[in-house]
Amino acid sequence: MTPTSEFHILQQTNKLAKLWQTAFSEGFPMALWQLPQSTEKQLIIDLSGSTQRKKTDLDELPAGFVMSPFQGESLFLRGDLYYRFDTNNHEIEDDIKGKTLEAAIFEKKYLHYSDEDAIAPSSAKEEEISPKHSLDSSLEKWNGGLYNEMIFAEMVSKAIIAIENGEMQKVVLSRTKNVTLPESFEIIDAFQKLCKAYPNAFISLVYLPEFEAIWLGATPETLVSVDGQGIFKTMSLAGTQSAIGDNGEMLSPISIRWSHKEIEEQAFVSRYVIECFKKIRLREYCESGPKTVQAGNLMHLRTDFKVDTKALNFPQLGTVMLELLHPTSAVCGMPKEPALRLIAETELHHREFYSGFLGPVNIKDESHLFVNLRTVKIQGNHATFFAGCGITADSNPVKEWYETEMKSQTLMNVIL
Numbered sequence: 361m362t363p364t365s366e367f368h369i370l371q372q373t374n375k376l377a378k379l380w381q382t383a384f385s386e387g388f389p390m391a392l393w394q395l396p397q398s399t400e401k402q403l404i405i406d407l408s409g410s411t412q413r414k415k416t417d418l419d420e421l422p423a424g425f426v427m428s429p430f431q432g433e434s435l436f437l438r439g440d441l442y443y444r445f446d447t448n449n450h451e452i453e454d455d456i457k458g459k460t461l462e463a464a465i466f467e468k469k470y471l472h473y474s475d476e477d478a479i480a481p482s483s484a485k486e487e488e489i490s491p492k493h494s495l496d497s498s499l500e501k502w503n504g505g506l507y508n509e510m511i512f513a514e515m516v517s518k519a520i521i522a523i524e525n526g527e528m529q530k531v532v533l534s535r536t537k538n539v540t541l542p543e544s545f546e547i548i549d550a551f552q553k554l555c556k557a558y559p560n561a562f563i564s565l566v567y568l569p570e571f572e573a574i575w576l577g578a579t580p581e582t583l584v585s586v587d588g589q590g591i592f593k594t595m596s597l598a599g600t601q602s603a604i605g606d607n608g609e610m611l612s613p614i615s616i617r618w619s620h621k622e623i624e625e626q627a628f629v630s631r632y633v634i635e636c637f638k639k640i641r642l643r644e645y646c647e648s649g650p651k652t653v654q655a656g657n658l659m660h661l662r663t664d665f666k667v668d669t670k671a672l673n674f675p676q677l678g679t680v681m682l683e684l685l686h687p688t689s690a691v692c693g694m695p696k697e698p699a700l701r702l703i704a705e706t707e708l709h710h711r712e713f714y715s716g717f718l719g720p721v722n723i724k725d726e727s728h729l730f731v732n733l734r735t736v737k738i739q740g741n742h743a744t745f746f747a748g749c750g751i752t753a754d755s756n757p758v759k760e761w762y763e764t765e766m767k768s769q770t771l772m773n774v775i776l
């Protein structure tokens with residue numbers, strides 16, 4: 361590589377960082393992401409200055425990014441500005457890009473910004489939420505849970521008793537891990553490192569000014585995806601083991617053996633997905649798996665589900681299934697209601713956007729929503745990592761704690 365092209369790449373990398381920094385200091389909500397198996401990074405900036413609360417109706421929403429909490433209404437970031445960057449962080453010219461960020465800032469400061477300037481105006485009814493608005497009142501109630509191994513093990517034991525009493529078959533309990541970030545921590549750098557380390561994951565970086573928070577994640581789990589050909593996809597993902605052997609070597613998926621507990625735990629999620637299809641009397645789905653898949657430092661069991669919505673003349677399937685699926689038993693439990701109750705009574709933190717869903721919608725006729733796992737909330741130099749584990753009658757509390765440690769390491773190993 362010549363020094364000039366090196367300089368050009370540096371300039372381009374800086375362009376992404378510079379865009380982020382500028383929009384951040386202007387208080388524009390934004391989302392940056394890399395889809396699984398893609399090396400392209402996409403960025404949208406919402407110039408309205410505050411996100412909107414909207415139902416995730418894939419048929420109604422304009423181009424943008426959805427960020428949904430575990431419980432409660434979804435936030436919608438409008439794609440007023442849209443940028444794409446290739447592997448080398450070169451900007452890819454795009455026909456739907458719209459105006460420049462500089463022009464938008466100028467207009468915001470000196471002229472009145474009009475909603476009609478958005479790249480794909482919405483016909484949906486919008487409800488603005490006020491700045492610094494909490495997700496719900498309970499956010500204040502649970503502020504930063506304090507966990508240690510013993511407390512978490514007690515929570516797991518309580519869940520096992522509830523399962524043995526027949527209240528539910530499975531419940532997913534989670535915990536947080538609080539870390540002070542080093543001074544050298546750079547957010548775009550952390551995002552880039554995750555993109556390189558986990559090419560099969562959905563890597564995302566979302567800035568929500570009204571929550572004064574940035575969420576960074578590398579999730580392996582698709583919730584609902586509908587591509588340009590109308591192919592709908594979802595998956596059931598559960599069961600966790602380390603992908604790293606005793607001598608520090610990377611294991612191969614075929615060498616992994618699963619226990620009865622893990623097979624059953626993942627089967628609950630598959631059954632749940634099939635129940636959702638049954639509710640809408642849809643039989644024409646393809647199911648493949650379960651197979652072992654690697655997700656960074658971990659292995660999971662995964663079954664894939666696919667439907668051709670064009671062949672079935674069912675374009676609303678994505679929206680309908682999203683409503684039925686979330687929260688799946690991969691992050692909540694089975695049956696849903698008692699599991700939700702136990703989570704609310706037992707966990708010491710508020711889940712906020714962890715185990716909710718997020719992703720781009722209606723960008724170039726595609727929508728890709730993922731479960732918000734392997735995620736960290738960053739506020740100033742304070743980071744809160746979230747991780748959970750599926751508990752069944754056969755769970756071992758110490759192993760479950762260790763599983764949440766490994767899940768936090770997926771991000772921590774790369775970004776710290």
Ligand SMILES: C=C(O[C@@H]1C=C(C(=O)O)C=C[C@H]1O)C(=O)O
Pocket residue numbers: 532534581597598599600660690691733734746747748749750751767
């Ligand atoms: C709950 C999480 O992950 C989910 C739970 C899993 C499990 O219990 O084995 C595995 C994958 C995910 O569906 C998480 O990463 O926090």
